[in-house]
Amino acid sequence: MKKLMGFNFPGDFNLTNSPIRLESNQQIITDLSDLVSSSPLDNDNLLLFVELLVNRFDWIGADLEDIDKCKNVVLDLVSLDGSCVDWLVKRLITNFKSSNKKHLKVDLCSREFESIHELKKHVRTILTTSKDDEELKGDNHKLLYELLGYHSSVQLKERVVAIFPSTHKNPAFKGLRCFFYRDKSGSVDFFSYARCCDNVKTRGQILREHLCDLLVDICKLSPSTLGSISDTLDILYPHHNVQIEHHISFTKAMLYIANRLPMIRTSLYRILINKLTVIDSEIRLADPNVVDVEKVENLRSEKLKELANQLLKGQSNSTQFKKSEDPNWFRDIYDKLRTEEDCDDMSQKLDFLMALVFEDLHLLLNMCNKYTSASINNTNSTGISNPKSNLQQQPMQINGTFKSKNSQDSFLVTLDTQSGSSQHNITRNLLLILVTSS
Known part of the structure; x- marks a missing residue:
C-alpha cells in the first residue's frame, strides 16, 4: 500500500490508465484498510479512497462477505476521521451520476447491452422488422419474455404464453406498433417495451444501491450528515433535458434512501415533486398528429x-x-x-417518474395500514394499550434536529431500529407536500 500512498493525484483522477493493477476485491479491501489506518487522510488520499471504493471494487461480482468487509472499512474511516464525513457523503452521491461506461451496461437474458438505450434500440428493431400478428420465436421470444419480468405487474410474466408485434387498433394510439401478449386464459393485451426496459437495472444502478446502503450506515454513525445528503441530492438531480435513464436511476436512489431514512423522507419527496414540476412545465402542447422533426x-x-x-x-x-x-x-x-418512443420525451419522463413516486407512496400507505392494525391489536377492550406489548415493541432511537441549508425547514431526526415507527406523521407530511406543491 505504500506504493499506492506514494502517488500524487491532484483533484479528480482515474486509475484506469495507471500502472497500478488491483487484482481482486480482497486486495482492494486491504488497500482501503491501509488508507484508513493512516487517517486523517489528505485530499489526495481521500480521492484515492473513493476511487478504489467506487470504481475499482467489483460490486457486481462481489460476494456478500466482501461487500460487508468493504462497507465496514468505510464506517471505520467515518469513526476515525469525522472531519471527512460530509465530503465523503457528497462524493458518494456524486457517483450516482457516474459517466463510467461500464456502469451503463445492462445484463439481460445472458446478453450484455452497452446501455438501456442500446437495449431499447435492439428491442425496437425486433418490433419494426417482425411481421404483424406473428408470434416471436427463438432468441427474440426469450429476450422479450425475460423483459416481461420487469413489467410493473410482477405476476404478468408467469401468465404469458405468447408474444407478438402488431399495430394498435385504438385510434388514440395513432397506429403505433406495439408488442402484445396472450395469456393462459386466451386474452390479449399490449405492453410497453420501453417501460420494461427502463425497469431493468444497469450495473450502475446496482452500484448505486450499495452506495445508498453506505450512506444509510454513515447516517446512523453521524446523524448530522442528514442535511448534507438532502441538499446534495437536490443540487445533483439530473437536468430535465438529459436522457430518461439518468432521472430514473437518480429517482430510484432517492426513494431507496427515503425508505431507509424516514426522518428525511418528507424532504426528499419535496425535492422530487419540485423536479417533476419542472419536467411537467417542459411538456410540449402539440398536435398528436405532428411528429418530432x-x-x-x-x-x-x-x-x-x-x-x-x-x-x-x-x-x-x-x-x-x-x-x-x-x-x-x-x-x-x-x-x-413509429413506436411508443416517438412521442414527447418530457411526457415519457413525467409518466415514468410519477409512476415510481406513486408506487413508493402506495407501499408506504400499506405500511401505515399495517402499523395502524398493529396498534389496534395492542389495545384491550377497555381502550388501554397493553403495556407488555408496548414494552416489547419499544424501538431504540437516536434523536436530534437538522436544518436543510437550502430551505427553512427543520426536520426531527429519529433513527429507529423498528421500521414503521412514525408512519402517521410521515403520511401527514407527505400529504402536506402533495397539497402545497400542487
Missing part, C-alpha cells in the same frame, strides 16, 4: 444510409433508391415504424 430527420438519414449501403453491396437497385425521392415515401415508412 428531429427524430424524423434522424430516421430519414439512417434509412438513406441503409439504402446506399445496400446499393453498394448489390443488395438493392436504383429503382428502390429513386423511390426515396417521393415526398410521401418516407412518411409512409415512418408511419409503419
